[in-house]
Amino acid sequence: MPDAELLARHKAVLPEWLALYYQEPIEIVRASGRHVTDSEGRTYLDFFAGILTNAIGYGIAEISDAVRGQLDTGVLHTSTLYLIRSQVELAEQIAELSGIENAKVFFTNSGTEANETALMLATQYRRSNQILALRNSYHGRAFGTVGITGNRGWSASSLSPVKVSYVHGGYRYRDAFAGLSDADYTAACVDDLRDVLRTTTSGDVAAMIVEPIQGVGGFNVPPDGLFAGFKEVLDEYGIPLISDEVQTGWGRTGEHFWGMDAHRVTPDVMTFAKGLGNGLAIGGVVARAELMDCLRANSISTFGGNPVATAGAKATLDYLLEHDLQGNAAKLGDRLIGGLRELAEPYDVVGDVRGKGLMIGIELVEPGSREPSGPAAGIVLEETRRRGLLVGKGGLHNNVIRLAPPMTLTGGETEEALRILGAAIATAQEERTA
Ligand code: PMP
Secondary structure, three states: HHHHHOOOOOOOOOOOOOOOOOOOOOOOEEEEEEEEEOOOOOOOEEHHHHHOHHHOOEOOEEEEHHHHHHHHOOOOOOOOOOOHHHHHHHHHHHHHOOOOOEEEEEEEEOHHHHHHHHHHHHHHHHHOOOEEEEEOOOOOOOOOHHHHHOOOOOOOOOOOOEEEEOOOOOOOOOOOOOOOHHHHHHHHHHHHHHHHHOOOOOOOOEEEEEEEOOOOOOOOOOOHHHHHHHHHHHHHHHHOOOOOOOOOOOOOOOOOHHHHHHOOOOOOEEEHHHHHEOOOEEEEEEHHHHOOOOOOOOOOOOOOOOOOHHHHHHHHHHHHOOOOOHHHHHHHHHHHHHHHHHHOOOOOOOOEEEEEEEEEEEEEEOOOOOOHHHHHHHHHHHHHHHOEEEEEEEEOOOOEEEEEEOOOOOOHHHHHHHHHHHHHHHHHHHHHOO
C-alpha cells in the first residue's frame, strides 16, 4: 500500500494530535545498524533513532537472541505477581549503576508512566501536591506529567492534578537570563528557585523534577553544576530531586553515564525509558528505598518489567557497557559538535549549536536575527530526508533540529551526516534569505 493511502487511513482513525514528521510521512519497515528502510525502498541514515528509542542501533544479534530466547519458552508474559528472573537481575544492575544509596527499582512501560510513578511517590512521601519543574520542560503525556510540562506546545491539557511552579534553567539560549556567563546564569537560576519557593509555594514541596538536558524542549544544555546549586536549596527544604533521564541516560551524553552526573549531584529519584529497551517498551523509576517504599497500599503494573522487555533491556545494557558506547558517544559527539559549528560558521540561519555527546541541537533563526525560525528548521528536516538522513525537530518554537544517532555510530557515518546537514543548512539559508 502506498504511503499516501496509509496516511489517509491513519488520519481517519488516529487522533489529530498524534504528531507525524514530514510533508509526506514515511513508514519504516526494515532496519540494520544505523540505517532504516521505508516502504518505498528508500534507505536513510538514522540520526534520531526514533527519538532515542533505538539507543544503540538496529538488528543487534545479542538483543534479538535474548528476546527470541524468552519467546521460545512460550512465556511472553504472565504477570508481575510471579517472580521474573530477568527483572530482578536488571533491577540490580540499574540500582548499582544509579549511584543512589539503597536504591530500589520499579519498571513501567514508558517514560510517562515512570514520571507519573515518581510524582506519586514524591507526593505521597511529602504529603504535598506541589511540584517544581523547569520552564520549557517535557515529562510525558498523561494527567500528572502533562500538568508539569512547561512547554505550551505539548501541555495538551491545562487541568492539572498537581500544583506546579516553574523555575528558570531550561532554555538558556532564550530565557530571561540568556547571555549571562555560566556562573552568573547559575546564580540567577538559583536565586529564581529561592524566589519561587518563597513566593509561589508554601515550602512543603513534594519534589523538583528536571531533565538534565531538555529533550523535547530543544536539547538545551544548562551549565554544569546548575543542579548542584538547586540541590543545595532543595536540601534546605528537604525537597527530593527527580532527574528525568528518559533522554539523557545510558551514556548518551558521552562524558557521563547519567545526565545528572555532569552536575556532581546524586538525585533522590531517577526516571528512565526510551533507549533502555533499544526499541522494546520499557521504562522505570530508581529511587532511594525510603521513597520507593512509602506507598502503603498494594500496587501493580501488569506489563511493567515483563520478561521479554527485561531480557531485551538487560542485553542492551550489557552490550552498551561491554562495547564502551559511552566512550564512542563522547568521541563522535565532539566531532559532530565541532564539525557542525565549523560548517555553520558562514550561515547566520544557525543561531546556536549545542549539545553533549550524541545529543546535539541546532537552533535555526531568521537570518541576521535571533528570531526563532520554524520554517528554516522545516527546510532542514525535509532537505536532510531528501538526501537520506533522518533527524529530529523540536523546541518551544519548533525551530531546533535535534540529532541523536544510535550510540554505535561510526566515524564514516558521522562525516556523511555532516555533509548532508551542511547541504540542508545551506538550502535553508538560501531560502530564508531570498
Ligand atoms: N521524559 C522525557 C524527558 C521525554 O523526552 C519523554 C518522551 N519524549 C518522556 C518523559 C515520556 O516518555 P514516553 O513517550 O515513553 O511516555
